[in-house]
Amino acid sequence: MKFTIVTVCYNSGNTLDRTIQSVLRQSYTDFEYIIIDGNSTDNTTEIVGKYVDHNAIKFISEKDNGPYDAMNKGITVSTGDVISFLNSDDYYLHEKVLEMVYHKIKAVPDGDFFYGDLLVVDNNAPAPYIKRHASIDRHYMCTNALAHPSMFHKKDCFAKNGFFNLEYSIVADYEWTLKAMYKSGLKGVYFDVVTTVFSAGGLSTNDVYHTKHLTEREKVIEEFFSKEEIQYFRSFFMKKKVQVKKGMQLINCLIKRFFNI
16 A cells, blocks of 8 residues: 655745654655645745755646645545645654555545544644544534544545535635535544654644635535525534533632632
8 A cells, every 4th residue: 555645835844844854754665755846936945955866755836826726636636545635734653644644544445535643733732632533423524624634535436526626715615525525425433543743733724714715615615505404503602602601610610619729
């Protein structure tokens, strides 16, 4: 089984070296690493140049129409059996990730795409935390999403489900996953493994793009879920949010009472 790892980037000189090293140090070596650059103006090209002699690396640098256009290019030139997308500011947790994923995929031969968990590093959070995806249903997919950097797709998924829809500049991976699950009938398989360290603050988590993100996501949700589902799921979500808030208020009150803080 050959993996294709695709990293798309633009002016990613501050983080790309770490991403590349996390791929090249993998113990499972049957992979190609495709880096698609949007014609960067920083030192991105120089960083990739340090590794250009590595026979696994393919480097393309040219103007594109955004990250999903670049990801589609990666799919087109890929030769692997399984394709994964690793953001230029993310990295694999350790050197055994591809080896572990290989065994997980071999264990479920009828699976189409596979997804694990993420270790999220967020400057606005008190500490890194794990985002898990063990329980996936329509409720979860309407109010949340699978973390794309933790996903591994058999290449024929893109023949069956199409490439990323360039109508969406921020949530095309979310739209692709919903289409795969609810229209194309592809089988998603969860494995209880943390694969990737995810750096919060990309397009989908950046405040600058928050309004556009919400607008795109709303359009996708309306395509795949009924009005009744959306209303029910959001009502349930808000109730849970209120319960969590009240629980935190109670905890803070008890801490102040017993510890005189």
